[in-house]
Amino acid sequence: MAASSQGPVNGVGEDKTSVRRQSEANRKLKYISLAVLVVQNASLILSIRYVRTLPGERFFTTSAVVMAEVLKVLTCLLIILLQKRGSLRAFIKLLYDSIFVQYLDTLKLAVPSLIYTLQNNLQYVAISNLPAATFQVTYQLKILTTALFSVLMLRKSLSRVQWVSLVLLFAGVAIVQVEQEGKQKETTVSSGSQNYAKGLVAVVVSCLSSGFAGVYFEKILKGSSASVWMRNVQLGIFGTFLGLLGLWWNDGPAIAEKGFLFGYTPMVWGVIFNQAFGGLLVAVVVKYADNILKGFATSFSIVVSTVTSVYLFGFHVDLLFTLGAGLVIGAVYMYSLPKAASPSSSSSSSSSSSTVSSSSSAHSRSHLSNSDADSETDAFLPKSVLVK
Incomplete structure (x- = not known):
């Protein structure tokens, strides 16, 4: 009897140890995600601002947008090929089925793709002039526009805290x-190539x-199962x-x-790689980050952007800007905050539940990772692939 009673005790101890190790691993992943x-977030904006304010002939932003898209597509294709364990037949079959057989789903992406392409170009214009x-501060208006469109188009409800x-x-x-606005005249005099009003319009349209x-x-x-x-x-x-159409039309x-590669320096290539791979990296990392962390x-x-701008670009921070x-x-x-309340409560309840409930919780979490987590990543991804 003593030996049989010892088994569950050891099992409970092992469960506590595994839970402790898992929580430590999750904590490390959250810090890495942060x-x-x-x-x-900070490096892309600062690097674009830097390369667009350097003296001399500048690269074509339209070609940089196209190059980032090409690199992103090639990276995603490589990942899909690896997921198919290098099987070209399965890889080609999946591409044909997803792009051509399900062509209606593919065509649906033409509208957001057009908007994202416009947004990429507008953000270059905005960062070049602001x-x-x-x-970085003004671009957070995208939270406001996303919330309003969510209420209008998806019938989502916002809490009082969110409205405030x-x-x-x-x-x-x-x-x-x-x-x-008080510095606009001074900026115009010091740098005739920069237009504050043009940059402001570009960032507002980009947020919309x-x-x-x-x-x-x-x-x-x-x-969608894609x-x-x-x-x-x-x-x-x-x-x-x-x-490419925008490139032909504008430049x-x-x-x-x-x-096509005129004006490309190592720093410009860094910006393009950050645009192409940074967003995809964040899309993966954000699975380990809750909304509070984001x-x-x-x-x-x-x-970080403000402090760095003071040293790199001589940006002046006064009381109004700080406020x-x-x-x-x-x-x-x-x-x-409200979005993170539900996951935290569910995780705390699952940790205090029995072995049976924890296994069902693990099953629900694995289901969420294939549905809700993917939808969260997808909703976040279009913003992260572009400039944030």
Whole structure:
């Protein structure tokens, strides 16, 4: 009897040890996720601002958009091939079935792809004409536009805290714009190649397109069985084609004269690789990050962008900008809080439940990883593949 009673005790001890190890591993993954999200959010904006303000002849942004799409498609194709264990027959069959046989699903992606291509080009325009910190703060309006389109198109409901956070977000951006308006004349005099009004219009239109495209993307692909990598291949095909059209329309004669890769330096290649691979990396990493962590990462990246802009670009931080940026940072964090309440409560209840309930919880989590987690990643992915 003593030996038989000892078994469950040892089993409980082993369960506690495995749970402790799993929680430690999850904690490490969250910290890694935080670092990746912050670095990707801040570095892309700062690097684009840097390469677009260097003296001398600049690269064509339309060619950079196309190159990023091509690299993204090739990366996703490689991942799909690896998932098929290198079987070319299975790989080609999957591509043919997903792109051509299910052509209606592929065609549905033409609209968001067009918007994302426009958004990519607009963000180059915005960052070329706005200080990096100002762009980073103003671009958080995409949270407001995404929330509004979610309510209108998906009939989602927002909590009181979320509505308050959206009001604070708008107020913070407005304060930053009022503060920057006072510096507009000074900026125009010091750099005639930069147009603040043009950059502001570009970032506002980019926020509107980001909100609409993200919600539309979520709506048309609900219930779809395609993986996140296949969806990016479908998006990338349209994005490359539409990007080439924009390239021909806007810079065709100049590119024909100077070449597609004109002005490409190692720093420019770094920006393009960050655009192409950074978003895909974040899409994977975000599976290990809850909404609070994503909100904190976005807020922290604003601080990083602001501090770095002071040293790299001579950006001046005054009281109004600090107040506006503080409101935006707080609003971003507040908006993420309600979304994280449900997962935390469910995880705490599962940890205090019995072995049977924990196994059913594990089953539900594995189901969520194939459905809800993928839909969360897909909704986040269009924003992360582009500039955040």
